[in-house]
Amino acid sequence: MRAALRPARRHRPTVRGEELQSLTGEPVEVETDDGVRLHVEVDPADRPDAPTVVFQHGYALTADSWHFQRLALRGRYRLVLPELRGHGRSARGPAGPVTIARLADDLGQVIDAVAPEGPVVLVGHSLGGMTVMELTVRRPDLLDRLEGVALVATSAGGMSAVDHGLPMLGHHLVRWAELALERAAGRTDVLERSRRVGGDLEQRLVRHWNFAGPVTPELLRLAARMMAGTPVDVIADLLPAFGTLDEREALANLAGRPVLVLAAERDLMTPAAHGREIAEAVPGAEHVLVRGAGHLVMLEHPSVVTARLERLLERVGTQRVPSADEVVVPVPGPRTRRRRR
Template sequence: PYPCTSTTLGAPAAAAREELHPLAGQPVEVTVDDGARLHVEVDPADTAPAGAPSVVLVHGYGLSADAWHFQRLALRGRYRLVLPEHRGHGRSTRGPAGPVAVARLADDLGLVLDAVAPTGPLVLVGHSLGGMTIMELAVRRPDLLERTRAVALVATSSGGLAAFDHGLPLLGRHLVRWAEQALQRTAERADVLERGRRLGAEVEQRLVAHWSFASPVSPEVERLAARMMAGTSVGTIADLLPAFGTLDESEALTALAGRPVLVVAAERDLMTPAAHGRTIADAVPGAEHVLVRQSGHLVMLEHPAVVTSRLERLLARAAGGDGAPAGDEVVLPLSERSRAARAAAATRAARARGGRR
């Protein structure tokens, strides 16, 4: 069990005693054209009205379907949820070794949807690499785009990552190139590297926390993030790393126009900078752009209530409800709003005392 508290995560108070345990749905295995076996979790809808969309939650690089734990917990039963795991991630097999382009992941996602959601409306939600995959899918599978009622892109980028320093000025770009070369050279010795990762698990958890979160989170959430990343093989990391430097989804952004689009950016994201979210929102007319203060790359785990509430509003818009886009919005997570409210109250009290003197 992985207990967590609402004070750290900004979740509803009723969730304070809830344990962060793995969620399980109906497992489906989809074998794609090159032999990779992709694991998919499907949560059926208990109360969704006729014609409600299947909500597809696509995780990011080095993660698994568990990255959507809190959103899945909030939405399950109300919508049919589809949670695929990228090749080499979670319980999916790696497939043939070698470089993997985002286009390959988009083709995988299309085949998964053909298998588990062949008809009916869709809402596509992607974090980081998952968002890139959805953007590429919009170009490669216009038939699926036609069925898509809304899209959410969370802490992701449409391109230009080769010029980013990943929070390490002067060194970041060189380190990425060095990592690509080192991973390629040592792919045949992956077993040695995996043993080293296990020995350095505590250090890895600290590094994961540094690059994933910008505010304090519970140790359980830190361990969840570290566990997902430790479960992704060195081979998979090597296969995908070069794809980020050549990413260009500008064509896809044009294709997304004409439907509700939510762009969530994290203020202190060291992996896909907040400015990249701004770029995406500017390129999609009518997109809702939300910047989450005091948040890192794993914003849906760090401040789950913020992300979930925006997804629920997007789903209302997709259904033709009154969840109108808010336009540009900067959101303070619950814990920060509480601190700000306390500070404001203290200021008012001090002024009142001064007035009585």
């Protein structure tokens, strides 16, 4: 059975400006086996037996993409927020293509450094979700400690066929971008200057490809700032990884533990159908589809994502298994008053 509830009306999220001030925790620098220094932030828990929740952000983003979930969960759980190599405050690695396997190795080494023991819950968005899936293959020694997984707006494969909202053309975008960046090799300073000059256009593109409805200017600026802060050559080095992505065999490693698969109905980057495929491959996974949401669903509709993460964390260490049916979460609209006649 498939439950289907739709929001009554579109609405503009109400996010106060002060809520978007950067959150800070204990900074930790983790050096990987190939010498890259990764920036990690750790928020301690109020109780010593709390599980560690590791939030891995997505492509061209930073740990700030988890702002609202971090705000809601800090103190209740031990939170670990690493930034991918070349992103945010993490250093870049050697020049050249970066594989998801390499990112998974990085994530494993972060866990070794800051959470060497005790239960762990992994939360990944987009590229971060792909990294989490690959980690279960490359580090089977961590599976006994893995007590929950949340995969948000992500994919296990088939990304080369995604049209990014442009039928007949979109599936060529990644290859066109790769070729353009290859031709611009050695001239990244010119590309970076062009991005600054085209700031308004970049914000429009950020809105189009990451949000499905109206968002506050603060949210739009946050998303644009994260993406603009990711160097062009880092973006280029990661592009080929999406075309070869295939984490479907990794999904078997998620069986037997609480798993949340949360997809956004109007996601142009990792379509909702990819989330459904992941959920169908993991027995007992909770599948949540957020209506009227785009790729940055955790920023666009933070209360929905946070509530589902809380449900997942409540199940950690228990035998409770949710229905395998897809749950469609409505985004509430404002109440309207009836006119008096």
